[in-house]
C-alpha cells in the first residue's frame with residue numbers, strides 16, 4: 419500500500435484545489451522556504467488523524483483553512499489521500515482507498531468530517547482501518563523533524579516501546595489494557 423495522490427482544497431497555503439502525485443517507492447519534495455513542503459506533511463497528519471501525537475503546526479484546527487485571501491476566506495478545508503491498495507495491505511477488497519477529512523468553520527465553532535471511500539465515518543473507524551495496515555498515531559509511519567535525534571538520545575526502555583509499536587505488539591497491549599479497565 420502506498421500513497422498515490424493527495425488532494426488539497428483550501429488547506430493551509432493551498433488556496434485552490436491541487437493534486438500532488440506520489441510514486442510507488444520514493445518521492446522527494448523540494449522547493450524554496452515557505453513554499454508549502456511541510457504543509458503537505460501537515461495534510462497527511464490531518465487526514466489520517468495522526469495529529470494527536472505528532473504536532474500539526476497550527477494552534478487550532480480552523481487555522482488550517484487557507485487565509486491568504488483576506489477578501490474571501492473559505493469556510494472549509496479538505497484533504498484527500500488516495501492509497502494504492504493493489505497488494506491488499508489494507509484488508510478491504512478495493513484497488514484504491516481514499517481517506518478524506520474536511521473541516522468546516524461556522525459562527526460558533528467548527529465541524530470535522532472523515533470519509534472512508536466516500537462514506538462518512540468516525541475518527542475511530544479511520545484509526546481501525548489504518549491500524550490493519552500498521553499505520554498508527556503512535557507509530558513512526560510519519561517521522562517528523564527531531565524524531566531521529568530523540569530516538570538516539572532516549573533510554574533503552576523507551577526505545578523498546580517504539581519497537582513494540584512498529585512490530586504491532588503495542589496495539590494488542592493497549593487493547594488488553596482497555597479491556598481490563600472496562
Ligand code: ATP
Nearest residue numbers: 430431451452453454455456457481483484485486
Ligand atoms: P521550509 O523550507 O522553511 O521548511 P516549507 O516549504 O516547509 O518551508 P511550509 O512551512 O510548508 O513551508 O509553509 C509555510 C507557508 O504556509 C507560510 O508562508 C505560511 O504563511 C503558509 N500558511 C500556513 N498556514 C496558512 C493558511 N492557513 N493560509 C495561507 N497560508 C498559510
Ligand code: MG
Nearest residue numbers: 452455456457
Ligand atoms: Mg518545512
